[in-house]
Amino acid sequence: MGKVLTGAEILLECLLREGVDLIFGYPGGAILPTYDTLTKYPQIHHVLVRHEQGASHMADGYARATGKVGVALATSGPGATNLVTGIATAMMDSSPIVCITGQVPRGAIGSDAFQETDVTGVTLPVTKHNYLVMDIHELPYIVREAFYIARTGRPGPVLIDIPKDIQNEKIEFVYPEGEIRLPGYRPPQKALPDEIEAALELINAAQKPVILAGHGILMSGAMAEVRELAERAQIPVSMTLLGKGSMPENHPLNLRMMGMHGEAASNNAIQESDLLIALGMRFDDRVTGNLKTYAQGAKKIHIDIDPSEINKNVPVDVGMVGDLRTVLTQLLPGVKRASHAEWLNHIRDWQEDAHERDIINRETEMLMGAQVINDLWKFTGGEAITVSDVGQHQMLEAQYYPHQRPMTMITSGGLGTMGFGLPAAIGAKMGKPDEEVWAIVGDGGFQMTLCELATARQENVGVKIAIVNNSYLGMVRQWQEFFYEERYFATPIFSPDFVKLAEAYGIPAMRVTDRSQMEESVEFARRHDGPVLIEYVVEKEEIVYPMVPAGADLDNMIRRPKPGDVGVK
């Protein structure tokens, strides 16, 4: 016989059994019974955020850094709706989080009660699944299911909405041991033998193959298998933004990022290839460019755990649905050794051309964002976990901070959520306290969630914040320059004195305006245990090159001029 517990106690007992020891949240009326019960559970550390969006981003950052499920807690109504941006971000990037929200008592549901919102309705399109608990007996089953659904298959956010009276209701608690029974949820595992045969035929016959490495590799833990496939058949690897870290970036077969701001060599290789092997990626418009001209000469193999991704954007010759690591393990024994020397040499020419155009080694009048990222990479030994926000600095991070290890590059890829950087970095640092974690943010995105500076201070989270300040919403400014005849409307952005601001929060800060201060700035950041903020004042009109204009052909890139070209120093 179990003990008689309240709904709130049952919730926390179930969280303990899921291994939860950290919750990001904000209290309020409808979730107060749970907050009050948290006082009896010191094993669970609660982090008070300054805005619920911060809670869902922190849970997301925690999940991406650790691979564990992140948990956010909020009250009903505005508390819950404030979570939504973070939930949508996690949904687009398949990040496992569980959000728990209080709801008005069951009897008041539908009466437009104070702080009542139909939260399961609001979050339905942006969650993998959600629950409104209407029967306390279902609560332990729901919590178990929520965590299971969040972390398995194609991971994603799950929300549990719990009416206040259920948090107070008492029943005898028996934890549901044994198998979770979800009749409609059977994450695919293995590919079919004839699919493996068909894929092997294509792989072993290819002359100009390219692996497209996506986020799914990291989530499936298939790094070793991907590397084995690449090395055995000498197949170059092009990565999506979220696929960074799936293979060491200094590996000679790694062509680095593809897509809108990807490496020219990566994009050219994709366009010229005769076989694309897409692993755990989804042919997002930012990586394909114009679909009509995308890799037209290439056969395509697509492996993904989500059946609805196969043939969604790009029709493929062989589509395999399953866990990537399992499918690659099925595939590898049949992959023949190959050298593809001619193809790799051809790609090397593109890489050399790109190297000549690079800006990081040029003398510039102003500090450039690209140089900041490159030097952060250099002086952190390339070993930090970086959490970027969204915009130019994000693309520069992707280009100039090569990552050797998986799950060390965190960014909002699919949704492109400005304001993600700082809270997600706090979550990542709390999940990986022994790692050096840098939030790399722009002056625009940082101001969307800078209230979380207080959270970092209160919790003394040792996150290092690098603001790349160009006084513009730089990426939008870049589009205005290229596509809107330089009408810079609503993109010049005023910022407070970030150093003084940080000091007001009790956070050590420094301002960097010259490249000679780069090493010192990293040393400064490392001298303090807690949060540190460094503002890098950079060239206002820097452009992120190369760039594939939206909807253009993938190899139709706007390139950075070479040093010998007209008008270039």
Add this chain to the structure above:
Amino acid sequence: MSDQAEKTKHILVALVENKPGVLNRIASLFRRRNFNVDSLTVGRTHRSHISRMTIVMDGSGISGRRIAANLFKLINVIDVAVVSEEPHVSRDLALIKVRANDADARNHLTQVCDQYPAHIVDIGPEVAIVQIAAQEDLVEMLIKELEPLGIVEMVRTGVVAMGRGVRILDSPYEPVIPATRNSNGNGAYQVYGV
């Protein structure tokens, strides 16, 4: 309906958990994926905890398999079949109220109904209600024939369908918690299926 037109429609059957909100999840999926629904019907099955939906969709530009893959992602969807890609039986039921205020009209109405699996189920001095339960194309044809009489009101259930033969779409699953506690006390959810 001609064969040509039929090819552009997908008929899917989904077994779903009989829980609150499931219909909403499916409607939301179709809306956000920009799938065009012709008709959607939902009803009980011989298992009280499982409902069955028949969905007819505009098939231009998307395969039935991709729609099924999207449906299958929903946790509460137990199984999906694209029945339009296999031999199947489909039925649509319509109630059509037409003007029948003189002997000629009534005679004409009776004659038309005799040519279809249709019956006059209500008749008064002014109007009559015709009921037909048939394949969708037959229903369409009857409607065309009744139009000259003057259709004043009409309701259709939308298509229900079932694959033919021994390929059974069913699930032996039993819920962990019987759905009784928050119900009206008769052992089933009060708000059925939606």
